[in-house]
Amino acid sequence: xxxxxxxxxxxxxxxxxxxxxxxxxxxxxxxxxxxxxxxxxxxxxxxxxxxxxxxxxxxxxxxxxxxxxxxxxxxxxxxxxxxxxxxxxxxxxxxxxxxxxxxxxxxxxxxxxxxxxxxxxxxxxxxxxxxxxxxxxxxxxxxxxxxxxxxxxxxxxxxxxxxxxxxxxxxxxxxxxxxx
Amino acid sequence: xxxxxxxxxxxxxxxxxxxxxxxxxxxxxxxxxxxxxxxxxxxxxxxxxxxxxxxxxxxxxxxxxxxxxxxxxxxxxxxxxxxxxxxxxxxxxxxxxxxxxxxxxxxxxxxxxxxxxxxxxxxxxxxxxxxxxxxxxxxxxxxxxxxxxxxxxxxxxxxxxxxxxxxxxxxxxxxxxxxxxxxxxxxxxxxxxxxxxxxxxxxxxxxxxxxxxxxxxx
Numbered sequence: 001x002x003x004x005x006x007x008x009x010x011x012x013x014x015x016x017x018x019x020x021x022x023x024x025x026x027x028x029x030x031x032x033x034x035x036x037x038x039x040x041x042x043x044x045x046x047x048x049x050x051x052x053x054x055x056x057x058x059x060x061x062x063x064x065x066x067x068x069x070x071x072x073x074x075x076x077x078x079x080x081x082x083x084x085x086x087x088x089x090x091x092x093x094x095x096x097x098x099x100x101x102x103x104x105x106x107x108x109x110x111x112x113x114x115x116x117x118x119x120x121x122x123x124x125x126x127x128x129x130x131x132x133x134x135x136x137x138x139x140x141x142x143x144x145x146x147x148x149x150x151x152x153x154x155x156x157x158x159x160x161x162x163x164x165x166x167x168x169x170x171x172x173x174x175x176x177x178x179x180x
Numbered sequence: 181x182x183x184x185x186x187x188x189x190x191x192x193x194x195x196x197x198x199x200x201x202x203x204x205x206x207x208x209x210x211x212x213x214x215x216x217x218x219x220x221x222x223x224x225x226x227x228x229x230x231x232x233x234x235x236x237x238x239x240x241x242x243x244x245x246x247x248x249x250x251x252x253x254x255x256x257x258x259x260x261x262x263x264x265x266x267x268x269x270x271x272x273x274x275x276x277x278x279x280x281x282x283x284x285x286x287x288x289x290x291x292x293x294x295x296x297x298x299x300x301x302x303x304x305x306x307x308x309x310x311x312x313x314x315x316x317x318x319x320x321x322x323x324x325x326x327x328x329x330x331x332x333x334x335x336x337x338x339x340x341x342x343x344x345x346x347x348x349x350x351x352x353x354x355x356x357x358x359x360x361x362x363x364x365x366x367x368x369x370x371x372x373x374x375x376x377x378x379x380x381x382x383x384x385x386x387x388x389x390x391x392x393x394x395x396x397x398x
Contacts, residue, residue, distance in 0.1 A: 132193050135203065144252070146267030151206065154190075161190060162207070164267075166200040 006104060007133065025054060033104050034060045036080075037088075043073040052079050063103050135163055181242065184382040185235035187264045207257045207264070214313035216256035222342060223373065225314045229346075230369050230376045231261035232306045234383060236362040239263075240299045244271045247297045249305035250286040251312070270297055285318075289353060303359050307350025314343070319351060342372040 001008045009027050011020075028034060034055040042048045055062055056079060064085040072080070086099055135152045141162060142149040152163045182188060191203035217225050232254060239246055246253075248268040255262050288304040291297055312318055346368045352358045359365040363378070370376050 132201075142252075144265065144267075146265070147202075152203075154203070160206050160208075162204045164202045164204060165195075166202075 028055050034062045037065045039067045040070045043076045183238040183386045185231045210255040210257035213254045217313050226373045229310045233362045233366045235263040245297050246302050
């Protein structure tokens with residue numbers, strides 16, 4: 001997923017303590033899509049139901065991936081009715097991964113990710129890339145006083161855009177901010 | 181900001197290094213204003229200038245001064261002028277973040293003397309870019325920015341009288357004769373060219389898209 005323009009977060013490695021619930025909630029709020037991997041244990045977990053309910057309340061697009069064939073609990077059925085679902089056991093690994101990528105892209109586009117980005121603030125690039133992987137830089141178009149401009153592809157919107165990257169400033173340059 | 185004559189920002193972000201980036205719509209097949217106006221009739225020149233004034237009318241209406249209007253930032257794609265690069269722009273909301281920039285040949289003399297940039301400053305710069313693009317002549321004898329501080333621009337009498345008075349006011353050395361707003365300058369163009377109107381279907385649509393909801397505004 002990370003290699004395909006999706007910045008994936010899951011709740012592994014959250015430090016123990018009273019803040020973990022806040023961290024999960026904040027991450028769900030900032031997400032473009034929510035994937036729930038359903039197993040028999042998950043369907044009776046109060047925490048899982050809470051997280052799904054929170055994502056639904058916040059209108060985060062949801063994809064349900066069933067890890068095996070089993071009967072959903074009534075509560076889970078109620079929560080996920082009419083949501084997109086993908087049955088893991090029906091596909092080989094590669095086909096399954098491709099399906100997940102395609103579905104996630106689809107629900108992100110339908111979920112108006114662009115608007116959410118503007119409303120929720122700046123897009124934080126993942127640590128392993130210097131840049132939001134949604135955009136693939138192609139060629140440099142211009143090099144101006146304030147930044148360098150590139151031609152790029154927006155993979156989610158499937159369109160060509162230009163990206164202007166700020167020229168890195170030193171502390172001294174920042175202090176030159178103009179006073180009016 | 182959403183206007184047919186101002187480049188549209190689609191997204192923005194922060195790289196892990198702290199570098200900011202801005203995603204903009206692509207100006208495919210764009211050419212500098214001078215290239216777009218070469219060997220074109222005066223009506224095309226006036227239309228281009230009017231598009232630039234519409235852009236400034238929009239920016240100034242939102243309290244933004246562009247501050248960096250020069251040939252590289254005024255392009256034309258498929259007949260539509262686009263004003264680019266708001267990196268040095270100034271607004272009251274972001275005054276403390278406005279970047280310092282070096283003076284350019286397209287700055288008004290008063291700015292070189294340290295007067296704060298204003299709407300009038302943008303109008304002067306647009307006029308100078310347009311004059312240079314339309315005539316191929318720079319209305320100064322001095323090439324150095326430093327020497328330009330006190331030199332009075334001398335636009336030649338244009339081959340077409342429809343532009344002469346307007347250019348003289350756009351490029352006036354003193355502030356008094358200059359147009360005070362983009363709307364004033366636009367009115368001067370509309371006086372000599374009945375085909376040019378301030379509001380088009382595109383600008384109207386843009387205004388609607390960026391209008392702020394005001395409860396009880398009706």
